Amino acid sequence: MFLKDYITDIYKGVKSLLIGMRRTGYYFTHHKEIITQQYPDNREELNLPTRFRGEVILLHDENNEHACTGCTACELACPNGTIKIITKFDVSPEGKKKKALDTFIYHLELCTMCNLCVVACPTDAIVMAQNFEHSVYDRSKLTKKLNKPGSKIREGIE
Amino acid sequence: MSASAIIFYLIAAFILTMGILSVTSRKIFRSAIWLLFSLVGIAAFYFWMDLTFIAAVQIIIYVGGIVVLIIFSIFLTQKAGEQMPKPLRSRTLFSLLAVFFGFALTFLLIYKNTFPEISSHPFQLNVSDIGTQMLSTTEHGYVLPFEVVSMLLLAALIGCIVIAIKKESK
Amino acid sequence: MLSFHSITDSIDSWLNHTFSPTVALLLECTIVAIAAIALFATLGLVLVLMERKVAAFMQIRMGPNRVGPKGMFQSLADTIKLVMKEGLTPDGADKFLFNLAPFIVMIVAMLLLAPIGFASGFQIWDINIGVLYISAISSISVIGILMAGWASNNKYSLLGAMRSGAQIVSYELSAGLSILSIVVLSGSLQLSDIVGAQSNGWWIFKGHIPVIISFVIFIIAVTAETNRAPFDLAEAESELTAGFHTEYSGMKFALIFLAEYINIFIVCAIGATLFFGGWMPLHIGNWQSFNHIMDYIPSSLWFFGKTFFLIFVIMWFRWTFPRLRIDQLLQLEWKYLLPISMVNLLLVTVMAIMGWYF
Numbered sequence: 052m053f054l055k056d057y058i059t060d061i062y063k064g065v066k067s068l069l070i071g072m073r074r075t076g077y078y079f080t081h082h083k084e085i086i087t088q089q090y091p092d093n094r095e096e097l098n099l100p101t102r103f104r105g106e107v108i109l110l111h112d113e114n115n116e117h118a119c120t121g122c123t124a125c126e127l128a129c130p131n132g133t134i135k136i137i138t139k140f141d142v143s144p145e146g147k148k149k150k151a152l153d154t155f156i157y158h159l160e161l162c163t164m165c166n167l168c169v170v171a172c173p174t175d176a177i178v179m180a181q182n183f184e185h186s187v188y189d190r191s192k193l194t195k196k197l198n199k200p201g202s203k204i205r206e207g208i209e
Numbered sequence: 210m211s212a213s214a215i216i217f218y219l220i221a222a223f224i225l226t227m228g229i230l231s232v233t234s235r236k237i238f239r240s241a242i243w244l245l246f247s248l249v250g251i252a253a254f255y256f257w258m259d260l261t262f263i264a265a266v267q268i269i270i271y272v273g274g275i276v277v278l279i280i281f282s283i284f285l286t287q288k289a290g291e292q293m294p295k296p297l298r299s300r301t302l303f304s305l306l307a308v309f310f311g312f313a314l315t316f317l318l319i320y321k322n323t324f325p326e327i328s329s330h331p332f333q334l335n336v337s338d339i340g341t342q343m344l345s346t347t348e349h350g351y352v353l354p355f356e357v358v359s360m361l362l363l364a365a366l367i368g369c370i371v372i373a374i375k376k377e378s379k
Numbered sequence: 380m381l382s383f384h385s386i387t388d389s390i391d392s393w394l395n396h397t398f399s400p401t402v403a404l405l406l407e408c409t410i411v412a413i414a415a416i417a418l419f420a421t422l423g424l425v426l427v428l429m430e431r432k433v434a435a436f437m438q439i440r441m442g443p444n445r446v447g448p449k450g451m452f453q454s455l456a457d458t459i460k461l462v463m464k465e466g467l468t469p470d471g472a473d474k475f476l477f478n479l480a481p482f483i484v485m486i487v488a489m490l491l492l493a494p495i496g497f498a499s500g501f502q503i504w505d506i507n508i509g510v511l512y513i514s515a516i517s518s519i520s521v522i523g524i525l526m527a528g529w530a531s532n533n534k535y536s537l538l539g540a541m542r543s544g545a546q547i548v549s550y551e552l553s554a555g556l557s558i559l560s561i562v563v564l565s566g567s568l569q570l571s572d573i574v575g576a577q578s579n580g581w582w583i584f585k586g587h588i589p590v591i592i593s594f595v596i597f598i599i600a601v602t603a604e605t606n607r608a609p610f611d612l613a614e615a616e617s618e619l620t621a622g623f624h625t626e627y628s629g630m631k632f633a634l635i636f637l638a639e640y641i642n643i644f645i646v647c648a649i650g651a652t653l654f655f656g657g658w659m660p661l662h663i664g665n666w667q668s669f670n671h672i673m674d675y676i677p678s679s680l681w682f683f684g685k686t687f688f689l690i691f692v693i694m695w696f697r698w699t700f701p702r703l704r705i706d707q708l709l710q711l712e713w714k715y716l717l718p719i720s721m722v723n724l725l726l727v728t729v730m731a732i733m734g735w736y737f
Contacts, residue, residue: 061715061719068699068700071699071700072695072696072699074699075437075695075698075699076695078436078437078438078439079433079436079437079695082436084439085436085439085440085441086439087439087440087441089441212401236473238473238476238529239473239475239476242476242522242526245522249519261506261507261508261512262508262511264515265508265511265512265514265515266511266515268515268516268518268519269511269514269515269518272515272518272519272522273515273518273519273521273548273551274518276522277518277521277522277525277544277548280522280525280529280544281541281544284525284529284537284540284541336508336562336566336567336568337566
């Protein structure tokens, strides 16, 4: 029965090799499967997959309002201290003090695009954007302030 | 002097130089490489004589087989990269004497022997002739040495397997 | 009709007419040398580009596409870069052997070119032991690798050289046996005779199953002999950085690299000659009109077409299969390829004696 095992061995080996070669041969003859993008040439119509993460942004609507309550959940969730939230106390017309966002500092140079801050945010104020052209000549330019000047929290978000 | 003679002397000088270098070099790996070149030179001699079959066999056996084996065993030894110590003076003397007497013997033999003149090219043999000669049982047939050598090689092969085989641990 | 045969004939007669025979012979040698070097340079450029393009398409990529139209001048740019680079020699290296090794590798590749018939009547040296000559010379190529590995004074180089030595020495056996099966069928070692024996059909068709088996064994064995993936243990990038040529840079590296591609071309040319009829056009039995149409395609095109097809197959192997371990490699040779090729050789011999081929 040694000979039978020997021949089945050879048969199985050759068959599996041929299956592998069929796959690569398929890719070789089907050029539309190519997924490489000609990046600097197709900058306008760049087609990025939805799961691609480039940076963290704070969403602002047309009234220059955002949804960040300054709860610092994202700051706590960040594994390498990328986000720093400075809060202030807004005084409402009734005279009540309320915690609010003053400055959302984001260190892009430390960020690993792990998405944990976006998951942690209770009000969905921050999202991952797809811009990836971050190169600058000065490292300090990578420390960004995410809330736009004069922006305030949207009504009705606690 | 014809071009053929010039080529003969060039090849001879090459073989001798490489041989001397391989004996005198004090790095063992270099010695092996010089030996290799000397053997390649001998193959070139066969090519010069139109004995292409023997030339190819010379290269396969000596260059591709024996020298590669020598180099492998050099790789497996320790301190193979270092310079070897200078040989003792008495040893040098005796080896020079041995070389001298060896040379004298061969020179004498060649000098006394009369080589028959061959004008045509008798060596243009095709493969089937070589094969027939190798297995023929007639007067100049090589079947006996052929079989003896095959038996020897078979014995060596079995011996290698016996040495290399793993013993079943009980 | 303009063919290589008539061109060489007219050059030969013109030279012999104008100069004395000795001068004409010397001039012809020079022409052959220049032609061989030119062929090497072009082959190097074409094969490197082909390898990169094939690799890219098999991995769903584009490959080089910036230098020249469709990236055609990429390998030329790489060559210029390599020529400009400094050729370093490491400090503890055996300098003489280190500098000699690339030339040995290159000279062996050049010598192998001699008996290959590129077109009908176009061959540098139709030596009467052609196939034996090729297997003899290709056994020297391991020396260059061992020399490079040793002289570099680097443990990776030495390991690569050792692996390569073990690999080439063992795979030469099955390559030789599969070549022998064709020699048995053709009854000659001369490459022009082997091509001539295939004028009424290539051996791979005429010799059916046993020849197909020996062709498969041949292509596996030569892939291993040229140190290509999946048998590239000698230069396994992920284990030994670059194996025996780790320490080489600049022009010396370029020579080793070029010789590797030339060797691939040569083994594929030999495979094409032995199994696919060299420059013989495809002829099918008694289809006279079909055979006549095939005759119109020049013989050099047939030769290069077959050779490049085999090169493509070897590249296909490289970009499909994962690398073997050293024990798997030796097991494949000694437990599978060698016994099969021995039995196959017996089969072929019986077939040749009984005349069981077309």
